[in-house]
Structures are given as C-alpha cells and as structure tokens.
C-alpha cells in the first residue's frame with residue numbers, strides 16, 4: 001500500500017545531496033501558459049527553496065512575443081529557431097519578456113508560497129551580450145552571451161529569494177539584445193557552477209526517430225543526432241546549450257516534460273528521475 005511516511009522519507013537523501021546547491025531551471029512552453037501547470041510549477045520551485053535548494057528560474061516567452069507582434073501587425077520571422085529582431089520587434093521583446101511574462105511568473109511563485117524577484121539580464125548588467133554574427137544573414141538585435149555576472153543572483157539566493165531572469169542582454173554601450181532563453185539558462189548555470197540545469201519543455205525529453213524517449217545521452221552523441229535529423233527545431237539550441245554547460249562544469253543537464261505535473265520534483269527527488277539526462281563521458 002502507498003505509505004505517505006515512506007514516500008516523504010525517501011526524499012531525504014536527495015534533500016541532503018542537493019542542500020544549498022544551485023539548480024537552474026529553464027521555464028517555457030505550455031508549462032508557462034496552462035494555469036494548472038503554472039500553479040504546480042510555482043509550488044515545486046517554492047518547495048525546492050524551502051528545503052534548502054537554490055532554484056534560479058530563466059524563462060522563455062517566444063509564443064507570447066509572437067502573439068503581441070501579431071496584434072501589432074508585425075510579422076514574426078525566424079532563422080534557425082532565432083527571432084530576427086529589428087528595433088520595433090526589440091521593443092516588443094522587452095515589453096513582453098521583462099514586463100508581462102516575467103511579472104506573471106513572479107506573481108505566481110509569490111502566490112504559491114515562494115519569494116520571487118524578477119530581473120532581466122540588463123539589471124546590474126548580469127548578461128553582457130554581443131551581436132550574434134552569422135555568415136549568411138543579419139539577425140538584427142539578436143545577441144550571444146559574452147559573459148555573466150552572477151553576483152546579484154547569488155545575493156538574492158542567499159537572502160532567501162528565487163531569482164526569475166528574462167533573457168535580455170546588454171552591451172557596454174547600453175544596447176539591448178534578444179537572446180535565446182536556452183542559451184541564457186546554460187550561461188547562468190555555468191557562471192553559478194550549478195549542480196543541475198533543467199530544461200522544462202513540452203515533450204517527455206529527447207525522442208528518437210521512433211518517438212521513444214532517450215533517457216541518457218552522452219554529449220559527444222549530440223552532433224551526430226543533429227546531423228542525422230534525430231534532433232530538429234527548438235531541440236537543437238537546447239542540446240547545444242546543454243553540451244556547453246556540461247563542457248564548462250555543470251554537473252548534470254536534464255530535459256524534462258513541463259506539461260506533466262510535478263515533473264521537476266520527480267526529476268530531483270527520485271532515483272530514476274524523468275526525461276533525458278545529458279552527461280559527459282566517464283574518463
């Protein structure tokens with residue numbers, strides 16, 4: 001029979017293992033839109049904080065930006081999953097990410113017991129960015145992360161707050177850049193030497209061509225999986241960012257289904273975990 005006491009005690013080793021460690025969570029997709037999932041995500045993140053783990057949330061908001069652009073009759077254009085961002089689009093990106101989406105997440109977490117503080121990569125110059133330069137095309141105000149200054153995130157975490165970060169960066173001249181949220185999550189996880197980086201998405205994890213979950217991926221397999229078309233679209237930046245994070249010292253990266261209630265807790269507090277785990281080759 002299911003015993004609540006046993007179930008609670010089973011999480012003890014994981015609380016001990018991750019106590020005072022940093023977990024960076026990329027939050028996006030349906031998990032951010034559906035009210036029930038929003039509530040369970042907010043409770044999960046608050047619970048992590050109360051048991052002594054330090055969650056840092058980095059959010060996306062691509063669909064929300066698209067909705068507002070559409071209402072303003074501005075066309076959304078993408079190149080390899082990145083939004084081509086002119087001045088007008090950038091204005092909307094900042095309003096939607098740092099305004100609407102960020103504040104909504106903060107409100108939800110605070111309503112569900114946590115103490116969240118919304119902040120963008122522009123605040124305290126957390127994310128120094130530079131223009132993304134590609135050979136074939138000018139993406140406008142799309143940026144790459146040049147460096148991360150995590151000091152303010154550490155202060156907030158140490159003071160009991162849950163930082164919620166929008167993926168906007170700034171350069172030395174004060175010019176703002178639109179950055180893919182997956183790569184911002186990875187850069188922040190690297191700068192904080194995070195124990196885990198967890199991407200919440202809308203599939204069970206990385207799937208093979210037959211649609212089955214691949215539960216473990218050694219990072220040198222990633223290029224091959226892109227080349228043979230196993231991984232396409234939005235999964236490409238996620239896995240490239242995951243690889244970068246593992247290469248630069250983040251212990252574990254997981255891609256899990258944010259549309260399943262409490263998947264975040266299952267990943268952290270169970271032996272089997274959920275979703276796909278990306279790992280470095282054993283030496």
Ligand SMILES: Nc1ncnc2c1ncn2[C@@H]1O[C@H](COP(=O)(O)OP(=O)(O)O)[C@@H](O)[C@H]1O
Pocket residue numbers: 028029030060200201202203205206207208230231232233234235236
């Ligand atoms: N091998 C794969 N396994 C799982 N999803 C994949 C794969 N290849 C491409 N995808 C696509 O990537 C999407 C997730 O990326 P994206 O839409 O950017 O998610 P998010 O908004 O959560 O960041 C999935 O919904 C799926 O359509």
Ligand SMILES: CC(=O)N[C@@H](CCC(=O)OP(=O)(O)O)C(=O)O
Pocket residue numbers: 028029059060061062063065081082083093142143167178179180181182
């Ligand atoms: C350059 C670029 O494409 N930036 C993204 C930033 C938001 C994001 O990454 O949101 P998701 O995680 O929901 O896709 C955009 O403008 O849509």
